[in-house]
Structures are given as C-alpha cells and as structure tokens.
Amino acid sequence: MNRLATIFSIMTTTGVLLAAVSGAAWFIAALRHRETAAKSICLAGVIVAVLGFILFLRSYDSSLHQERTQEPEPPTTQSVSPEQPQEPAQGPVLGPEASTQGNTPAEPQEPTEPPQEPGQAASAVNPLLALDVQTRPVMNGFKTERIGTWAYIETTKEFMAGVTDQQLYDFLSELSAEEYNWFNVFFEDGTGLWTISPVFVEYGEADRNEGGSVEYIGEPEDCIFTFSDGHYSTEN
Structure with a gap:
C-alpha cells in the first residue's frame, strides 16, 4: 500500500470518529430540542468519512492493479565463461649459454660438411x-x-x-x-x-x-x- 492510501485511510478513520462523536452530540441535542453546531460537525464528519473511504478504495484498487501488472522480471543470468589464460608472448628461445652471455654475439658455426677437395669439386x-x-x-x-x-x-x-x-x-x-x-x-x-x-x-x-x-x-x-x-x- 502506498503513502496516498495511508493518508486516505487516516482521513476516513478521522471522519468516521468525527461523525460518530458529532452524531452522538447531535442526537442528544435533538432529544432536548436544541439546535447546536453538532449537527453541522456531524455532517462534515460524515462527508469527510465517505470521501476518504471512496478515495481509499480507489487508491487501494489502483495499487493492487499496479502490483499485478508490474510483476518482477526473473533475474537474468549471464553465462560467464571462464577467461582463457592468455598465452605468454613467445620470444626467441635462448639456450643456457645465450641466457648467461646476454648480448654477446654468437660464435660462427663451423660448416657441417667438410670442404671438398679440388678433385671432388672439379x-x-x-x-x-x-x-x-x-x-x-x-x-x-x-x-x-x-x-x-x-x-x-x-x-x-x-x-x-x-x-x-x-x-x-x-x-x-x-x-x-x-x-x-x-x-x-x-x-x-x-x-x-x-x-x-x-x-x-x-x-x-x-x-x-x-x-x-x-x-x-x-x-x-x-x-x-x-x-x-x-x-x-x-x-x-
């Protein structure tokens, strides 16, 4: 129930109490055949009570209708895929000698095949x-x-x-x-x-x-x- 409905309910309760009290005073005055202001107060209380009750009912119905139409949407779950581990950048693989020597230039490698003799080359x-x-x-x-x-x-x-x-x-x-x-x-x-x-x-x-x-x-x-x-x- 929203705040407006609460106000209307308080208004209705107050009007009903006011109408009841003023009506009782008006009834006693009528038995004594005296016109008092209780009659006017009673009528005002009845009007306030009726008006507050009507407004309370309308506010209550609208709040119920709003709660029914605005049903909470099911929470959306996002599938969280496990992050793939990033492969480290592959750099040039250095041997144990190169890692210790740093930027020392590599020594020239000897040819795998022996040089041909003059007779073989010819x-x-x-x-x-x-x-x-x-x-x-x-x-x-x-x-x-x-x-x-x-x-x-x-x-x-x-x-x-x-x-x-x-x-x-x-x-x-x-x-x-x-x-x-x-x-x-x-x-x-x-x-x-x-x-x-x-x-x-x-x-x-x-x-x-x-x-x-x-x-x-x-x-x-x-x-x-x-x-x-x-x-x-x-x-x-």
Missing part, C-alpha cells in the same frame, strides 16, 4: 658435357651398307688438361650406353683418343675422316691407358 661439373657429340656411320668393307655408328668430339689438349680422369671415365661411360661402335676424341695437333670401353683408352695419331683405332706414337705400352682407382695409367 668432378661435380663435368666440362666434357659442354662439347657437342657428333656421329658418323660405320660402313661395310664395300662402302655400300651402313652397319653401325661411331661418335667423336673435337677439343684441345689445353682443354683436356682441366679434365680429370674420373670425368673422362664418366663421360665415356655415358656414351657407352648409346651403343656406339667406338668413340674418338680428336685434338688440334692431329692426335686423339680411341676407345670401345671406358676402361681402356688408346692414344696416337687419329684419322678424322675414318676414325677407328689410332696409330700409336711410340710403344703400345705407353699409349694404352687402363682406368683403375679413379685414374688412367699405362700398362707397364
């Missing part, structure tokens, strides 16, 4: 692969029918001085897979190499037109080279 890129391999037909004795193919390259002895024995062996091994009848290396001074197998190489004067075996310059044991342990050596 064998990585075979210079003979840059030369053009040319082919010629192998004819029968009457020069009427082709019975095969021979191949050759042209270079200088100065160029061959930069070629290792292993590179020459690898180059001749690749050509052997082509199934040539033989292979020649012609030099600028009219000499050359001849081979049918990368293991055996002959050196001497070579015919560029016909190819084939060479004419030894000196003794055969000084002109026939055998490949073994990565090197060509004469048969002595």
